[in-house]
Amino acid sequence: MIPLSWYLLLAAALFCIGLYGVLGRRNAVAILMGIELMLNAVNINLVAFWRYLTPELIAGQAFAIIVFAVAASEAAVGLALIISIYRQRSTVIPEEIDLMKW
């Protein structure tokens, strides 16, 4: 059978790749894609712990569904913000969106 650590390693790798995407990319849409990668890594962890440690409680899957809902809301609002900012400023690069900087 597949050891639990394999899932945790996969999730850790996905999380760190997503972290690089969030910190290192210039485009706001690419940053959102990095956040989606990180949320997916967290979901893998939640479901793997549910399956290996507490399969009699359904909490892990219920938690993952809440994460799905939050991810969907986050993507909808984030992308709407990006489109709105693009209309106003003609840019999707966070470095150039400096209206609220000191």
Added chain:
Amino acid sequence: MTVLQGVFLITALAAVISAVMVVASSRLVHAALWLVVTLGAVAVAFILLDASFLAMVQVVIYIGAIAILIIFTVMLTRRVMADSGPQANRAWWLAVFVATVMFASLLALLAQMPSWWQATPPALVASADFLVEDLGKSLVDLDRYVVPFEVASVLLLAALIGAIVLARPAEDRGKTGPE
């Protein structure tokens, strides 16, 4: 190595490679398509974990809704995207450093849990049908997760309305914005 382990290794390899392509690809449309591959691989991982309902939700919500939404946004903001120039910001080396340190510390944490290295999944006490039924009941059960579930519903509704208001053309709000 059993068949399941082989399937998992192929899935994990596909997930990691496509995730790297998501953050490394210079064309955003390509990055979004690689993201679809990653999300599909994660759905396969859910199937391997006996979470069939979550695998379906992953395909429907992530691939069917979020990835498509991202592709639409890339298309709507394409003119300035230019698909050229540096896609990584000035501090990209710092981002690589932070991500590497994070991965190393996660590995160190994992190494402190020797019982997890060889842990095998306990046999499921219930059938797969019962698991899905139990999951559905637990989300509307007053003693379990009905409150987080309803809060998530309200959050989704608020996000939907907020997204519509934000993405509406500026003219509708009586402002003059460069369209």
